[in-house]
Amino acid sequence: MNSTINEWLSHPLVHTVWKIALVVIIFFIVRALGRKLIAGAFNRSIRASQARLKTLKSLTQNVFSYVLLFIVAMTILEILGFNLGPILAGAGVVGLAVGFGAQGLVSDVVTGFFLLLERQLEVGDYVTAGGVEGIVEELGFRTTLIRGFDGTLHYVPNRNIANVDNHSRGNMRALVDISIPAGQKLDESLAMVKEALENFSHPAIVSGPDVLGVESDDLATTTIRVIAKTDNMEQWAVEREIRQAIRQRYDAFSQSENE
Numbered sequence: 001m002n003s004t005i006n007e008w009l010s011h012p013l014v015h016t017v018w019k020i021a022l023v024v025i026i027f028f029i030v031r032a033l034g035r036k037l038i039a040g041a042f043n044r045s046i047r048a049s050q051a052r053l054k055t056l057k058s059l060t061q062n063v064f065s066y067v068l069l070f071i072v073a074m075t076i077l078e079i080l081g082f083n084l085g086p087i088l089a090g091a092g093v094v095g096l097a098v099g100f101g102a103q104g105l106v107s108d109v110v111t112g113f114f115l116l117l118e119r120q121l122e123v124g125d126y127v128t129a130g131g132v133e134g135i136v137e138e139l140g141f142r143t144t145l146i147r148g149f150d151g152t153l154h155y156v157p158n159r160n161i162a163n164v165d166n167h168s169r170g171n172m173r174a175l176v177d178i179s180i181p182a183g184q185k186l187d188e189s190l191a192m193v194k195e196a197l198e199n200f201s202h203p204a205i206v207s208g209p210d211v212l213g214v215e216s217d218d219l220a221t222t223t224i225r226v227i228a229k230t231d232n233m234e235q236w237a238v239e240r241e242i243r244q245a246i247r248q249r250y251d252a253f254s255q256s257e258n259e
Contacts, residue, residue, distance in 0.1 A: 019079045027072045034064050111158040112141035120164045126233060128165040130156035167232075171206050174238040176226040177215060178246060186214070186222055193224055196249030202241055204234035209242055 038060050114120075116139060121127050125136045129146065132154045138145040144161065146154045180189045190211065197209050208228030215225035226246075230238045 016079055020076050023072055023075050023079070027068060031065055031068055034068070038064060107159040108142040108157050111161060112139070112144070115139065115144070115158065115161065115164070121166055125166055125168040127167060129163070130154075130160040132156055170232075171229045172232055172235040174205075174209070174228045174230050174235040174242065176209075176239050176242045176246075178224045178226065179221045180224060182220055182222065189222075190224060192249055192253060193226065193246055196246045197226065197242065200242065200245050202228075202230075202238050204231045204238055206230060209238075 121129065121136050121139070121144070123136050123139060126134070127136055127146065129144065132146045132148065134146040134148040134152075134154065136144065137147050137153065140158075142158060144156045144158060146156055148154060178189075178193060180186065190213070194211050197211065200209060206229040209226050210228065212225045212227060214222060216223040226242055228238055228242065
């Protein structure tokens with residue numbers, strides 16, 4: 001009985017099956033440990049946004065699993081007695097052909113990875129990227145979704161994002177230009193603008209508003225510029241409030257002139 005079991009265990013086929021089973025077991029153990037280590041490394045990055053961490057973590061875990069799976073497949077083929085040289089050479093030719101046909105896809109994925117890794121933009125940022133201006137709604141490894149201010153959702157291939165203008169980093173600037181007719185006294189207009197903004201306040205203003213003075217001058221009009229530093233995405237609301245305050249002061253002045 002024992003000799004029969006020993007003969008069965010020593011059979012080349014059984015020996016091969018045991019090797020393959022061992023490789024598969026090691027694969028699952030290493031993959032589980034690797035994914036856990038990757039997740040732990042990303043979870044410690046508390047400064048990054050959760051959306052960005054989740055995407056990067058998923059990508060890294062998938063790449064790790066695919067590489068590990070490829071190694072396991074090659075190991076099993078070697079155990080089964082296959083010559084890996086021709087197989088790898090054939091895989092190289094196929095990979096080269098696929099690479100030429102999927103250059104755009106590869107470029108999208110690589111660009112998307114670095115956009116996330118370098119924090120060039122994140123969900124909720126107001127950006128100009130790939131010729132599109134708006135709010136980032138989703139970051140993917142193939143496309144970035146940007147919602148325009150008219151409500152249009154733009155699907156921008158990552159390879160088209162050569163430059164990123166991120167308007168959501170740091171404070172923004174509210175900028176208001178007031179055009180004064182050529183016949184109106186400049187000193188009087190400047191004094192009126194300063195008076196209109198003397199007690200002006202807005203919860204989104206970080207500093208200002210400041211009347212810089214004359215920005216441009218021609219035969220028809222003189223332009224007075226006002227600026228204020230604001231919280232992100234609040235510059236437009238502040239600009240509207242500043243214009244309203246100045247207009248109200250002008251209306252009050254005109255009314256007093258007519259009385």
